[in-house]
Amino acid sequence: MKSILIGGMGNVLLGDDAVGPYVIQLLESQYTFGDDVELADLGTPALDLTHRIAGRRAVILVDCIASEDHPPGTVLIYDKSDLLTAIPTQRLDPHSPALSECLLTAEMLGASPEQVLLVGAVGESFEPGQSLSLAVRESLGKITSAIVGELKRLGIPAERRHLPAEPVFWWTDDAPAAVSADHR
């Protein structure tokens, strides 16, 4: 397992909730990282997130944030101690164990990453089938800078590509059939 994980969380079908996977595609197309870095579109994970984060040195997650205190597009950053203060609620279904519970489980197992950072953008719209709102789109630069800055702080190389690749946002209407073409 690679010691650093950069994971995008969220549902690509639900408007601004796609920002996590979106940022992963951006990073993959614009940067090269050290061999010890894994980039992953995690979708909307439940307890399986524990397996993704446990035993790593550092984990950087990108997600959409629901907030009434900040305007859409605001970039918010949470560290491990912030995330550990959330109290788990009753688990009514498998989606209930979210990030904090996975982190608490990793803590209990003694396998919690030393460094955890959540970089998020406050979402505006979660309409099915819509792509990112303008507010969240405008926050993308800040989010990628925050991630690259954190990697620098950790001493992990992240170099901008001289010739950026084309990012694949297959779920948006701009490129409806981009991915499965090779499956036909």
Place this chain on the structure above:
Amino acid sequence: MAKRITIDPITRIEGHLRIDVEVENNAVSNAWASCTMWRGIEKILRGRDPRDAWLFTQRFCGVCTTVHAMASVRSVEDALKLEIPLNAQYIRNLILIAHALHDHIVHFYQLSALDWVDVLQIPKADPGAASKLAETLSPWTGNSRNELKAAQDRVNAVANSGQLGIFANGYWGHPAMRLSPEVNLLAFSHYIQALEYQRKALQVVGILGSKTPHIQNLTVGGVANAIDLDSQAALGMEKLEMIRTLLAEVAQFVQQVYFVDVCAVAAMYPEWFKIGSGVKNYLAVPDLPLDSRGSAYDLPGGYIRNADLAGVKGFQTAADPIFRQSVTEDVVHAYYQGEKPLHPWVGETEPAFTGWESEQKYSWVKAPRFNGEPMQVGPLAQVLIGYSQGHALTRKYTDLAIEKVAAIGGVRATPAALHSTLGRHAARAIRACMLAELAQKHWQLLVDNIAKGDYTVHNKPVLPSHEVQGVGTHEAPRGTLSHWIVIKDEKIKNYQAVVPSTWNASPRDHAGAHGPYEASLLNTPLARPEEPLEVLRTVHSFDPCMACACHAFDPSGRKITTAKIL
């Protein structure tokens, strides 16, 4: 005067389950199951290429990605009457089995065991005595005194930290908790071990699907795995051996730990064989196809009405004509427009939000009906339908469970006692044992077929210009899943997913009939109504998962107030 209790743990941006019960004389007198968010994701699929649909449907839910991918390709294949090569059937079956084993283990340990196991009793346990007790129950080698002491130390560390961490918010010390400290410790030790075996099951999905949580190897007409026995990159002997080892390890955990723990809980809480029955109509579809046409299956399907096990009717195929004709969705109590129940091929998903009104509309979940009746789906439905048709593998593990419960607790359950909260847990463990055995069978079928020189994995789909309809089914961990597609001019004209939790969490219908969750809660005794542990026990026994039953945001315009992170 009845007292109303609402259980509404808002934790995710996706749809979630809300339960309302009325309590009179310390028992549930009325119940409502509802989903708090809108389900409309299928509309995204209209106008798209049907061969791409599975990529989108596997994003319906972050937990059950593969099941929606599978049902989707099957719906297109049904519409095109496309046969699937044997290798592709076996590879798909292995993915489905591994996913289900993962899901059942997670469900019992991480999502429901702590309804029965009191973590805060564990510090009082004697690990040596617990280890001796375990020896009488199972040959599992992970029950040593040291192993149990380590698990106890983990609980002590969390308890002594002054904060309950992962154990905050449990009903610890509740009068309905009855296990000895030693049994609590054993179960909790398995809770920790279960995390490891879930991971192994997921690894199988990852090797065959090339990625988790979103598999990449499906395609309409088969799979995209390249088979080359000598290659490390393709599906070769190296990967196949890895899969065999992982499946064998998971099978051992399921049969020696999970199955035994469920039997032990059942033996120690026998009154729960009489609580939580609810709707006694059951529905399951055949799955794990054994040939390319889908005419023989390893898991039987069919339906039962009014608990009449002898009157069971079987389905011949996974898209049986009776199933195709008999499903409708009713929206009288759901936040959608429309009057009459509609068949999914002509189904509509136009929102009509009103707010929660107990006698009017109160849920974003539609009410699916089979010949107009609510049906319970899930492992219990599958086990009862298989058992009453004399299916050998179902009988083997059901009879074993009955024997095991009797040996531990002296209570001899009958298949009829399975109409209950404990019955749903027992059936899931029975199904997991069946799947663990079938995993090894389908691995061998795949390897034997490849050894014959058959490397085919895909039949090319041809989209007709005229309109066609199809239904793709899968007997998923939570029960019967069906995706209904209408294709016209090579594009998707309509798409509806009728998911297991929609059947089970359905609201009342036009006739006022309760959905399965609702019906199962009626008359449940509550020791402390302000701590409705008993309600959770029954709701959890269904393995609810609402994310695919409904999605997205509250159209009243209110912002989602609870983040998944804070």
